[in-house]
Amino acid sequence: MSSVEFKNVTKDYQGNVILKNLSFKINDGEFVSFLGPSGCGKTTSLRIVAGLEKNSGGEVSLGGEIISSPEKSLFVPTRERNLGMVFQSYAIWPHMNIFENVAFPLRMKKTSEAEIKKSVEDVLQMVELGGLSERMPSTLSGGQQQRVALARGLVARPKVLLLDEPLSNLDAKLREKMRKDIRQIQQHFKITCIYVTHDQVEAFSMSDRIMIMEKGNILQFATPSEIRANPVNDFVKDFIS
Numbered sequence: 191m192s193s194v195e196f197k198n199v200t201k202d203y204q205g206n207v208i209l210k211n212l213s214f215k216i217n218d219g220e221f222v223s224f225l226g227p228s229g230c231g232k233t234t235s236l237r238i239v240a241g242l243e244k245n246s247g248g249e250v251s252l253g254g255e256i257i258s259s260p261e262k263s264l265f266v267p268t269r270e271r272n273l274g275m276v277f278q279s280y281a282i283w284p285h286m287n288i289f290e291n292v293a294f295p296l297r298m299k300k301t302s303e304a305e306i307k308k309s310v311e312d313v314l315q316m317v318e319l320g321g322l323s324e325r326m327p328s329t330l331s332g333g334q335q336q337r338v339a340l341a342r343g344l345v346a347r348p349k350v351l352l353l354d355e356p357l358s359n360l361d362a363k364l365r366e367k368m369r370k371d372i373r374q375i376q377q378h379f380k381i382t383c384i385y386v387t388h389d390q391v392e393a394f395s396m397s398d399r400i401m402i403m404e405k406g407n408i409l410q411f412a413t414p415s416e417i418r419a420n421p422v423n424d425f426v427k428d429f430i431s
């Protein structure tokens with residue numbers, strides 16, 4: 191578990207300002223969604239937490255420690271941040287069975303074989319894939335494959351789990367079930383979660399708090415009920431209606 195904090199974080203690509211001075215704090219064990227229309231900066235913010243992008247200015251902290259600050263010439267690389275990631279683009283590997291797919295982050299950390307076996311089996315049980323460890327990904331349904339990706343994100347017991355539109359390839363019914371499952375797993379592991387989505391139903395049904403973004407700004411960062419009761423402006427009101 192860990193908190194995640196941005197202090198005056200900016201990002202620009204060759205003079206184009208993408209994130210404008212973002213400041214927020216996500217608490218230990220909290221489930222927060224970044225919600226907003228396409229291009230508002232959700233994924234860029236998440237990639238900065240992951241260390242897959244560098245912020246142009248400001249400070250990013252994880253568990254109270256600064257992990258990225260251009261002003262202080264400080265940057266902790268992704269592999270040292272102890273994060274789990276479930277990104278749409280991080281598909282599972284078709285040539286590895288389920289066990290090896292999930293074991294991968296532990297192999298990277300040179301974990302012992304006995305520990306790998308136990309951790310992978312535990313996490314597969316958790317995502318209801320116990321008994322399928324020998325199967326190849328092509329023999330699983332879309333929902334099961336997404337559970338494999340989730341298991342891989344959780345297996346190394348990360349401090350923070352980052353999810354970027356992880357359900358967008360699934361049909362509506364399965365999406366609804368997976369929303370509940372992800373929330374349950376998050377609460378079981380008491381893990382801090384950041385969930386990127388442009389789907390307000392998803393954000394409102396899963397999150398402790400929602401950060402609504404537009405054009406690189408935070409418009410509102412509050413609980414679903416606070417946002418529903420008091421949208422800060424017409425944009426938020428329209429966006430959630």
Ligand SMILES: Nc1ncnc2c1ncn2[C@@H]1O[C@H](COP(=O)(O)OP(=O)(O)OP(=O)(O)O)[C@@H](O)[C@H]1O
Pocket residue numbers: 203208226227228229230231232233234235388
């Ligand atoms: N590598 C890059 N080079 C230049 N511009 C980029 C790069 N990556 C993202 N951008 C721009 O930054 C802005 C924010 O992109 P980002 O992917 O963070 O948005 P998003 O809110 O996650 O959108 P979506 O829901 O469509 O994924 C967009 O205008 C995008 O074109």
